[in-house]
Amino acid sequence: MKIILLFGAGKSATVLIKYLLGKAPKMDWKLVVADADETLVNQKLAGHPKGTALGLDVKNEVARQEAIAQANLVISLLPPHLHILVAKDCLKCHKHLFTASYLDKEVELLQQEIQNKGLLFLYEMGLDPGIDHMSAMALLDRIGSRGGKVKSFISHCGGLVAPQSDNNPWHYKISWNPANVVAAGKQGAIYKQQNQIVELPYEQVFGQERTVAIDNAGILAWYPNRNSIPYISLYQLEETSTFIRTTLRHPAFISGWKKLIELGLTQDEPVTSFSTTSSSEILVKLLASSKQNEVFQKWMLHDSLFAIQASAIGLTNNSYQMKRRDYSPATFLQELLEQYLVMKELDQDRVIMQHEIIYHLMNKEYSLISTLVLDGKNATETAMAKTVGLPLAIAAELFLENKIELIGLHRPLSPLFYQQILPALENEGVCFSEKETTISTN
Template sequence: MKTIVLFGAGKSASVLIKYLIKESEINNWKFIIADANKQLIEAKTGGSKFAEAVQLDITNDIAREKVIQRAHVVISIMPPALHFLIAKDCVEWRKHLLTASYLDDKMKSLRDEINHRKLLFLCEMGLDPGIDHMSAMKIIDDIKSKGGTITSFKSHCGGLIAPESDNNPWHYKISWNPRNVVLAGNAGAVYLEHGEEKTISYEHLFDEANTVKVDELEPLAYYPNRDSLSYIPVYKLHDAKTFVRTTLRYSSFFAGWNAIVDAGLTNDKHTINAAGLTFKKWSESILPHVNDSNKNLLEFLGLFEDTAVPSTATSSADILQHLLETKLAMQPTDKDMIVMLHEFVYELNGEHKQLQSSLVVKGEDNVHTAMAKTVGLPLGIAAKIILNGTLTLTGLHIPIVKEIYEPVLE
């Protein structure tokens, strides 16, 4: 019996688990979900006889290897820092591996062994990165096949709250890993604009809320996302004078978050002593940055409350994460929303052309979210087409080649 092993049953796993249970029933596959919280797994599997819940400490080498040995395909939606533990075992036991996280240097160090053992390690197979790569490359390959030259590419993507569930001044609620929300953008950004390389430090990333319009939605603001330049050779867009990948938010988010970043409240490096510390005392560094445009946002988040911070907090980021999880939590009937927009400028047959492609997906509730759907389904579909023989590619990849993006997008 062919077996899929999934590590992680958190926020992004609900739709993936539902999809793979259905596929396992259809194809008579075994589906194993491993997580530190067995009850969480069982709540999402609904008692399916095709799904097996395994309580597991991911850092326990013996227990982890024992589960991986049972797999044909392994999927990891664990925090990125833990992927490498799983990846080494997958190489050792000759198992294919899928993740939604960015392809990093640690994973690249396994490339030769992956190739030698004829395995497929597919990274960046979620939403952003993931669906953004696949949908962009489909258009890029199409334009190039007609003889076109792309001179500008802008790719925008964000996890937002749907308008019908938008009832706070941040116009934002947590639909994915809250720690990632706290640390988003902390590496700054580098991108290409009108032929010039632009570098923005973390401290200035949220200074300006430039906007785009998508369908019938209110204008959305964006900030450059990480290192866009590294994707120019990946997308083979060497003629582009503008190339930028961004993250979408509503404009109001920038007003509040810029002050939080300037005050150093996202810091996860410096150790703090939570004993006797209140939110009001902790957030004192933000006072010089409070103004009419952000005061109500900061108050809503609870920064000035004279109550104790969590006793378990060891960094400022821990405290901020607690506030995000409590003040910006999705309620059971809330719907989140994924928005993606690609903007192309290209030359074809001597003519200057523009093209936009957008995607808007809404969730069902606070469990079956649009984020879970768009992160999980690409991973699930990839696992399916590996097991049914549609995808036979081997090596270390991200989803930018037709062999991957065509069957997944279909």
């Protein structure tokens, strides 16, 4: 029997757990799910005979290493800053590691040791990053095999709310880690546009409205996602004039979020102790600290959309009592978002991904657009959980069947990954549609 150890049973784990348990009896697997909330784990395992719940504080080194030592494959859906703990233990215990999170510099330092020990550490195997890599490389390799030269590559991705569940002025509901929603864009953004490297500080990431048309989804806004530059060489697109990876939101969200940033409500400091539990009273104190009260009041009077948005997340009323005493602006905002932009039981989220490629081939210029629009089933089986969890689950299945025979530190960029995983995703309803047109003839 092979043991799969999953760290983390949060929002993104639901479909992953369901898929692996569905395969476990036939494949003779045991799935151990470790999380600080053992009750949550038991809910997701639902008494399945091949599932075991493990109540575990991931910072408990002894318990963590003991669990890892018994596994054949470790999957981590922990918050990104905790992956390194698991990674180092996997090295120590000679265990393979898969995760949906970005490959960071701390893990890159372990690359030689991973290789020397004959292990596979597979990073960025989720939605974005993950499905974006595989679907993009399938397109780019196809263009390259025909002799095409890519001039522009823009990749959009976003987790949104499906239209049938869209009933708030932010046009957004939380389907993934709410802390990451608040932290979005804080690293700033770097991308290549018309052969120029563009660097934006955090304050400018949401600073202007940039829009894109999505078939069957309408006009959406986008903002540049982190640092696109390292992916230019990974995608072998050094000669392309434009390369941008983005995040999609509704235009109204971008408009309102930009104002929350200007008000200082996404900042991690300072942490203040408050004597009141009233959200509006805490807001007044936070805005006084950042000297933004006057700006807030002006927007409330003269920007009708923002006034509605502020009310919709509890900034101007006292109907919700805050749960804690100590807040930074960011944790204050996060708690309100979790309260007011929560998905109800039957709500559906929506994941959208779109690659826009312009390329030259035989004296002609072409536009190739590949689009994924996927709605979730409900607040538990979300499109976000499906598109983050399924790539990991399918990769785990292929690996344990000896169909991914690699060692070292990898992202899913090669045909070995996309030729097997994209068809498997299609079988699960994660499908792209393509539209190709001729732009010009030279």
